[in-house]
Amino acid sequence: MKTIKVSVVTPDGPVYESEVEMVSTKAQSGELGILPGHIPMVAPLQIGSVRLKNGAKTEYVAVSGGLLEVRPDQVSILAQSAEVSDSIDVERALRAKQRAEERLREQQRAHVDFKRAEMALQRAINRISIAEKR
Numbered sequence: 001m002k003t004i005k006v007s008v009v010t011p012d013g014p015v016y017e018s019e020v021e022m023v024s025t026k027a028q029s030g031e032l033g034i035l036p037g038h039i040p041m042v043a044p045l046q047i048g049s050v051r052l053k054n055g056a057k058t059e060y061v062a063v064s065g066g067l068l069e070v071r072p073d074q075v076s077i078l079a080q081s082a083e084v085s086d087s088i089d090v091e092r093a094l095r096a097k098q099r100a101e102e103r104l105r106e107q108q109r110a111h112v113d114f115k116r117a118e119m120a121l122q123r124a125i126n127r128i129s130i131a132e133k134r
Helices: 089-104 114-130
Strands: 002-009 011-019 021-029 030-034 041-054 059-072 076-077 083-084
Touching: 002 083, 011 041, 011 059, 011 083, 021 059, 041 076, 041 114, 059 114, 089 114
Parallel strands: 002 076
Antiparallel strands: 002 011, 021 030, 021 041, 041 059, 059 076, 059 083
């Protein structure tokens, strides 16, 4: 089967690079499934997972938003942050989730940034969910 090159890059450097048969992810406009030869496009990503399928093997990368660029022979994901499922520190993600939940409960206080706490909670839940798929 044909493959497509995938690169996931953050400001800290490359996170994932490989040839895969299919890429699935969630853009702000909805779910995307990308196969080799896909039409060129650019789309903003939501906090979520990038599913990378190669034969019977499926890998997951947690992304915290970013930008997806598709070319017929390559997919590039420029993410604010990204982690391959095998490298996610679940304990750290659980602590981040707990901190975000505490901030949301304290939202009556003037110094709590509700949107920032909500985004932190979404990122933590996403990382935990993807780590469970290992």
